[in-house]
Amino acid sequence: MGDPAEDGAVITAALLRRWRLPDPAGNKDAKGRVLIVGGGAATAGAILLAAEAALRIGAGKLKMATVAATAPLLSTAVPEAFVAGLPAGETGDISPAAAEVILDLAASADAVLLGPGITDPEAATALLELVVPHLDTRVVIDALGTAYLTAHPDGVRHLEGRVLLTPNSVELARTLGASHDDVDADVHAATAALARQTGAVVLSGSALSYVVTPDGTTWRNEAGGPGVAASGSGDVKAGAVVGLCARGASPEQSAAWGSFAHGRAGERLTASVGRVGFLARELVTELPRVLAEIEV
Numbered sequence: 001m002g003d004p005a006e007d008g009a010v011i012t013a014a015l016l017r018r019w020r021l022p023d024p025a026g027n028k029d030a031k032g033r034v035l036i037v038g039g040g041a042a043t044a045g046a047i048l049l050a051a052e053a054a055l056r057i058g059a060g061k062l063k064m065a066t067v068a069a070t071a072p073l074l075s076t077a078v079p080e081a082f083v084a085g086l087p088a089g090e091t092g093d094i095s096p097a098a099a100e101v102i103l104d105l106a107a108s109a110d111a112v113l114l115g116p117g118i119t120d121p122e123a124a125t126a127l128l129e130l131v132v133p134h135l136d137t138r139v140v141i142d143a144l145g146t147a148y149l150t151a152h153p154d155g156v157r158h159l160e161g162r163v164l165l166t167p168n169s170v171e172l173a174r175t176l177g178a179s180h181d182d183v184d185a186d187v188h189a190a191t192a193a194l195a196r197q198t199g200a201v202v203l204s205g206s207a208l209s210y211v212v213t214p215d216g217t218t219w220r221n222e223a224g225g226p227g228v229a230a231s232g233s234g235d236v237k238a239g240a241v242v243g244l245c246a247r248g249a250s251p252e253q254s255a256a257w258g259s260f261a262h263g264r265a266g267e268r269l270t271a272s273v274g275r276v277g278f279l280a281r282e283l284v285t286e287l288p289r290v291l292a293e294i295e296v
Contacts, residue, residue, distance in 0.1 A: 008188065008210060008218035008219055008220035009218075009219050009220065010219075010220050010221075010222055011211075011219050011220065011221045011222075011223070011256050011259070011260045012260075013260075013264075013293065013294045015256075016256065016257055016260060016294050017294065017295070017296075019253060019256070019257075020295075021244065021247060021249055021253070021257060021295075022247050022248035022249060024058050024247060027060070028060035028061050029060060029061060030060065031058060031059060031060025031061075031246075031247060032058075032059045032060050032061070032110045032111065032243070032245075032246025032247040032248065033059070033060065033061040033062075033063070033108060033109050033110045033111075033246060034054045034059045034061070034062050034063070034109060034110070034111055034112075034113065034242055034243060034246045035063045035064075035065065035102075035105050035106050035109040035111075035112045035113070036050050036051050036054065036062070036063070036064050036065070036112075036113045036116065036239070036242065037064075037065045037066075037094070037102055037112065037113065037114045037115075037131075038050070038065075038066065038094070038113070038114065038115050038116040038117040038118050038142075038143075038145070039064075039066035039067060039070060039074070039094075039116070039117035039118075040066075040067055040070075040088070040091070040092045040093045040094070040117055040118060040119050041067055041069050041070065041088060041092030042092060042119070043117035043118075043119060044066065044070035044073055044074055044117070045117070045232060045235075046116040046117030046143075046232065046235045047064055047066055047074065047116050047117045047235075048074060048077055048078065049116075049232045049235040049236050049239060049280055049281060049284065050113060050116045050142075050235045050236070050238050050239030050242070051064055051074075051078050051081060051239060052078065052239065052281075052284045053235075053236045053237075053238075053239030053240045053243065053283075053284050053287060054113075054239040054240070054242055054243035054246070055078075055080060055081075055243065056240075056243075056284050056285070056287040056288055057239070057240045057243035057244055057247075057258070057261070057287050057288075057291070058243060058244075058247055058288075058291070059111075059242075059243035059246045059247060060246075062078070062080060062081040062082070063081060063082045063083070063084065063105055063109065064078070064081055064082070064083045064084070065083075065084045065086055065094070065098070065101070065102050065105055066083065066084075066085070066086065066094065066117075067085065067086055067087075067088040067092065067093070067094055068085030068086060068087065068088065069085075069088065071083045071084065071085030071086075072085070084101060084105060086098035086101060086102075089123055089126075091119060091120040091122075091123045092119065093118050093119055093120055093123040093124070093127070094118070094123075094127055095127075096126045096127050096129075096130050098127070099127065099130035099131050102127075102131050103131060103134055103135075106131075106135055106137060109137055109246070110137060110138065110245070110246040110247075110248070111137060111138040111139070111140065111242050111243075111245035111246035112135060112137060112138070112139050112140070112242070113139075113140045113141075113142060113238055113239065113242035114128060114131070114132070114139065114140070114141050114142070114145045115141055115142040115143040115144060115145025115146065115238070116142050116143055116145075116235045116238055116239075117143070117235070118143065118144045118145060119144065120144070121144050121147035121150075121174075122147075124144045124145050124147045124148060125147050125148050125150075125151050128141070128145060128147075128148035128155075129148065129151075129152070129155075132148060132155055132156060133155070133158065135159065136159075137162065138159075138162045138163070138164075138242075138245040138246070138251070139156065139159055139162060139163045139164070140163075140164045140165075140166060140238060140241055140242040140245060140251075140254075141156070141163070141164075141165050141166070141200075142165075142166045142167070142234070142235075142238035143166075143167070143168075143171060143234065143235075143238070144171065146165055146167045146171050146172075146174075146175045147174070147175070149165065149175050149194075149197075149198055150174060150175050150177065153197050153198060154198070154199070155198075156198055156199065156200050157198070157199045159200075160199055161250070161251070162251065163198075163199075163200040163201065163251060164200060164201045164202070164203065164241060164245065164251035164252075164254060164255055165194065165195075165198065165200045165201070165202045165203070165204075166202075166203045166204070166234070166237065166238050166241060166255075167194075167202070167204050168204065168206070168234055169183050169184055169187060169190075169204065169205065169206060172187075172190055172191065172194060172202075172204045173190070175194060176190060176193060176194055176197070178190065187204060187205045187206075187208070187209075187210060188210045188212070188218065188220075190204070191203075191204045191205070191210045191212045192210075192212045192216055192218070195212045195213060195214045195216070196214055196216070198214075199214050200214065200251070201213050201214070201250075201251035201252045201255060203237075203241065203255040203258075203259055205221070206229060207224060207225075207226075207228075207229070208220065208221070208222060209221045209224075209259055209263075211252055211255040211256050211259065213252055217252070219252070219255075219256050221256070221259040221260055221263060222263075223259075223260050223262075223263025223264045223266075223267060224262070224263030224266045224267065225263075225266050225267055225270045225275065226270075226275050226276050227266050227269060227270050227273070227275055227276045227277065227278050228262070228263060228266035228283070230276075230278070230279065230280050231280060232279070232280030232281070233262075233266075233280045233283065235280065236262060236280050236281075236283045236284055237258060237259060237262045239284075240258040240261060240262055240287060241254045241255055241257075241258035241259070242254075243258075244257055244258050257294075260294075261287055261290045261291060261294070262283060262287075264286075264290045264293070264294075265283045265286035265287055265289075265290050266278075266283060268286050268289065268290065269282055269283065269286060
């Protein structure tokens with residue numbers, strides 16, 4: 001394991017080499033099975049980015065659950081995956097009526113990602129209320145999926161030691177019921193507050209991000225750059241961390257490795273393209289190279 005200090009040990013390649021990921025050797029089942037739930041009528045790209053990141057970070061098998069309107073497109077875009085088409089509600093997001101199908105899919109998953117591409121907080125809450133309490137595996141809740149925690153602060157405590165939240169700063173503020181300005185003034189404190197409140201590991205921040213466990217143990221990620229702040233970048237990060245969870249890493253290890261790999265991918269692209277101008281999908285293709293650099 002890494003060597004976290006109270007104020008946050010900086011995540012570096014050297015720290016991660018001392019905190020080795022589970023051995024990826026074996027067949028595709030042994031490398032981990034991921035289920036990603038999200039997307040909507042207008043947001044298929046979010047779940048696509050997360051899905052490809054999960055595979056690129058080393059997960060072995062992938063299922064996606066999204067609205068029926070975009071499921072055929074995603075099945076073609078990611079031929080490596082099984083894609084389930086689900087009914088949509090009035091907002092174009094997945095209907096709560098799909099909860100039973102999602103739970104059937106989750107029963108065989110090593111890790112489940114909930115949230116990328118969901119566009120309405122109320123729709124997210126209505127769906128996750130019927131899904132999260134019945135999950136019994138590693139779970140990552142991302143983006144507007146975190147609206148479920150606003151309504152149900154104790155809603156993931158049954159997953160103690162197996163749950164990771166990955167809100168951006170806006171979603172972090174909304175989940176805490178705090179102002180965005182207050183959260184931006186002390187992202188570490190806000191991240192720690194959500195970890196204590198929910199009993200989950202929390203990864204949040206932007207140029208500087210934090211991984212905080214419920215007991216306050218903290219790691220600080222400084223890797224990245226201006227180019228990483230791009231549309232879809234958060235979906236890539238969420239896909240990377242759920243892929244690592246599926247491989248058998250703990251939520252805090254997945255968050256530390258995933259956030260650093262995501263930031264380092266941005267640094268590699270910055271060196272070759274420039275400070276800004278690259279796309280989130282290009283971060284995905286850099287992930288295997290970053291892992292190879294770290295795991296020497």
